[in-house]
Amino acid sequence: MKKILLIGCGHMGNALLTAWIKTDTYNLTIIDPIKYKSLKNKFKNKKVEIIKSVTDLKKNINFDIIIFATKPGDLNDVLNQLCKIKINKKTILASIIAGKKIKTFKKNYKNFKNIFRVMPNMPALINQSMNCVVANKQANRLSINEVLKLFSYSGKTILLESEKYIDMATAISGSGPGFVFNIIDAMESAANKLGFKKEISKILVTETFSGSVNLLLENKLNAKELVSTVATKGGTTEAGLKIMKKNNLHKIFEELTRAAYKKAKEQGN
Ligand SMILES: NC(=O)c1ccc[n+]([C@@H]2O[C@H](COP(=O)([O-])OP(=O)(O)OC[C@H]3O[C@@H](n4cnc5c(N)ncnc54)[C@H](OP(=O)(O)O)[C@@H]3O)[C@@H](O)[C@H]2O)c1
Structure with missing residues (x-):
């Protein structure tokens, strides 16, 4: 089972999580500072680990995919907390955060190739999201397929050829x-x-x-x-x-x- 870490479980994170939980395909860990209590209650019978903060993670983590789903303004805090934790460079980093560029992640994770931006939308709640994906130029085919597969569980998922289209998709399908x-x-x-x-x-x-x-x-x-x-x-x-x-x-x-x-x-x- 692939291990997924979802950082930020507000409106959009929760919509994606709802779709992923139904599949029983992933081993999910969720981080959210306030909602972790209500999430624990909501998913008490499911195989999901819910924690309060990035700082509660072990010093070495071994996730297949890390999803960044906070508001744009909270990303810096998350990256600052995460940089104290050792992450395998093969880990896929996927951000659904509007506007935040692949190079923002590359700055902190220089040796990481598998970096993605994804723009989902709220109908993910009923498995009808429109997901646009863009991959870092160095991302390998395996990781591209992995991201497309993960997001396909929440709706229609297409791969866009260049990052410039993601901000456009944000204005059309995201909003x-x-x-x-x-x-x-x-x-x-x-x-x-x-x-x-x-x-x-x-x-x-x-x-x-x-x-x-x-x-x-x-x-x-x-x-x-x-x-x-x-x-x-x-x-x-x-x-x-x-x-x-x-x-x-x-x-x-x-x-x-x-x-x-x-x-x-x-x-x-
Ligand atoms: N909403 C949409 O329709 C939509 C569509 C496409 C993309 N997006 C993108 O998705 C992202 C999230 O949007 P949203 O509407 O879901 O916002 P949201 O409801 O505010 O969710 C963000 C969540 O992240 C949590 N958070 C903040 N700091 C954190 C940290 N350090 N570690 C872990 N979690 C943290 C927030 O907790 P607190 O509330 O306690 O601060 C909140 O629960 C945005 O960047 C947005 O651009 C949203």
Whole structure:
């Protein structure tokens, strides 16, 4: 059984952990300073070791993969604590932290080749994460496969060819669930204002979203082409689409993804 160390078990770490625990494939150790108590309780019947701090690790550790899943601002503390511990240079280091570059890890782990950045997203909680992976140029094929396999348990996992794409993925798929939830909320509020009860609005909107996405996934037509199949000339959909056009929906998305992309790059500094 491969041994995994997860450092930081907040929203995203917990979502990934939930997916990994179900597989019964890994020997998992989790570090989280505050949540360790509730995590111990939550996973008391599972094969997971939960500890409070990096400093509680043994002086020599032997994990196959170490996952960094703290907020960007906490990474320095983690690296400072970890540098007092001997880690085998074959260990895979994988960070899901927005913005933090591979070279940040190389600084502390000069002889380590198997360093990765991964950008997952929150649907990992239901095994439907979109995971983008990028490997250090010197990473070996075995370690690439190992990382792809680990993250595949939480959802769709693709390997990107260069690190520059990871900050872009952060703005699209990493932050994407937040954008999608906000759009759903806007459509639900609009349905409420038309006069539907909240529970009816919720089912109409969520089923419309999931049905539309599933149709798109199974269809040869792309999203733009599908728009024209549902918008009859002079009809109701067209009337609504005109408002989207007037308010420049595409421009809004360009702006919001650029803002998220800029933030991802800033977080790396
Ligand atoms: N949330 C998302 O949708 C998402 C998506 C993709 C990527 N990410 C990335 O995932 C990372 C975590 O995001 P998140 O939303 O899960 O944040 P979060 O909920 O704040 O989780 C971070 C966890 O790390 C813990 N932590 C802080 N210092 C630590 C240390 N020295 N050792 C061990 N654990 C420590 C925090 O504990 P305390 O709360 O006690 O400080 C917290 O439980 C971020 O870097 C983010 O860029 C997030």
